[in-house]
Each structure stands twice: as C-alpha cells, then as structure tokens.
Amino acid sequence: MAEAERIIGTPDTPEAAGTEPEQGGPARPRGKRRIVVLFAVAAFAYALDLISKMIVVAKLEHHAPIQLIGDWLKLEAIRNAGAAFGFGEAFTVIFTVIAAAVIVVIARLARKLYSLPWAIALGLLLGGALGNLTDRIFRSPGVFEGAVVDFISPKGFAVFNLADSAIVCGGILIVLLSFKGLDPDGSVHKD
Secondary structure, three states, rough: OHHHHHHHOOOOOOOOEEEEEEEOOEEEOOOOOOOHHHHHHHHHHHHHHHHHHHHHHHHHHOOOOOOEEEEEEEEEEEEEOOOHHHHHHHHHHHHHHHHHHHHHHHHHHHOOOOHHHHHHHHHHHHHEEEHHHHHHHHHOOOOOOOEEEEEEEEEEOOOOOOHHHHHHHHHHHHHHHHHOOOOOOOOOOEE
C-alpha cells in the first residue's frame, strides 16, 4: 500500500495536489499543461507559411519582384537549398536532419510544458521547422534535398519566409524567457 501511495501520491503530497516542491521552498501549483497552446501556435505558423509559399509559387515565381516599400522591401521568389543567406547549399540533407531533430525535441519537451510563454515560443519554433522541413521533403530537386521557398526581401538582408520568421521570433522569446529565469515547466529560478 505504501508503494502504491508513493507512485500515485496521496491528497497531502505535492504530486497529488498538482504541485511540485521547489528546492528549499514551498510547493507551487504547476497549473495546466500547455500542449494545446503549443500545437495550436505551431499549426497556425505552419499554415501561414504553407499558404504563403503556395501563393508565392503560383503567382510570384518566374515574375518580376513586387516592390512593397520602395527599394527597402520587396517580394521576390527564390529557392534556397542552404541555410540563411544561402550558406551551406551542399548540406541540404543535414539541414533536413536538424529540422527533424528540432521537431522531435519539442515534441518530447511538450510533456513537461506548463508555461504559456514557453508554449508560444516552442510552437513558433515547431511551426517554422515544419514549414521548412515540408519544403525540404517535397520540393525539387528531390526528397530531403528540396529547396526552401523564400520571398520576403528587405534591402541589404537575406531573403526569408514566414517559417524563418517564426523560428527567429520563437528563438528570441526563448532567450528572453531564459534570461528571466522562467523554465518550460513553469518554475522560476534565479541564478
């Protein structure tokens, strides 16, 4: 009986009450898991990226760029087999493996996700990684070697897409959350 209580917890244990003790401090409520938020943000980011790329390929590819803000910002369809700024075009398969690994890591981390800001950040990363991975798998020249469709072209900067934007925004948010000491499980630490 004692073993069963240890595993499932009793009403007066932190595990049963939905709390987890902090080191040297009182138990704190964990709240709800944020898996739904993670996957909703990821699905939204992925859908925006996928739809925008379909429109770009259908309407903009093999056409003159569209000037949005003078010479400062234009829409210009290009295919990028490499990473940002076109680096590493010979390593498309490696970028595909990295994107797949990021997706697996985020999916595993989702089990311990109780922080809303972390759910949003990881959802952006997941949606962006899925968007670019879809291009790498399904676009020419072939499976796992496909070129990503990029189309947002600021003056003097790399051409990118909405998946890249989601990845960058998610990454920046993760850095900010880490500096604030907020962990994915919702706990706050001070280092």
